[in-house]
Amino acid sequence: MTARMICALLLLAGAARAHADPCRVDIESNDAMQFNTRQIVVPAECAEVEINLKHTGHMPAKVMGHDWVLARDADMSAIINGGLAAGFNRGYLPSNDPRVIAATRIVGGGESVTVRFSTAALQPAAHYVFFCTSPGHATVMRGTFQIGVATRVARNP
Template sequence: MVTDCATEIEGNDLMQFNVGSIAVPASCTEFKITLKHVGKLAAAVMGHNVVIAEASDVQAVNTDGLAAGPDAGYVKPGDARIVAHTELIGGGQATFVSFPVSKIQGDGYEFFCSFPGHAALMKGTITVGK
């Protein structure tokens, strides 16, 4: 649920987000996503993050993130295709990211977890209202 230009996403030890889509109000100039890992497993085993990119770039961003490895939080440093991303967290932790809504132009954007193998299940769409 979106409230005051912000939303919260939960990730768990079953590789699931509790949100499948985010609708950002058009009135927002900045948007904040808080990620809470409600599981118990450590980041090295079942880490989660939220990465936002155009749907057409998700596979390449994910592949480059995998190559960047765990020290980079499975996010390629300086990747211009990424709108925003949180840090990688483990069970019981929380993190957030804020970004300018203007970075999302039109439809076709997704959020996903870039931990190896997670993007297949942990993903959703993010849109800005008209």
């Protein structure tokens, strides 16, 4: 068995494990200011959701740092503006802002971060978005977050 085959098998095993628990979501970000998905859907049965954000790039957090923030659609702009005022050292997030449902710290290239949150307060009919609060990033780095069934499929090109 070649090293490449072993590598492929390990990747398959990793993918199978990742998909085994639908309440755990892996999302990647990169040096090109992108998330690798624009839509996250978790089953309504998930009492808790775990988001694993990986930065697959190489650039440092101060230059191309990313976080993953969940909020209601209507609260996104205010949170981003609050984050801008807070600055890098506060993770580009307004402190103790109840509009932030879940958030990771900012990660740079090669780093990963995990956040877990309860879905108890989420409502199936409400519109939730995830986004990155690094300055200017959310124009591209954003997507929809949904509890329950997907109504439409959206992917990055």
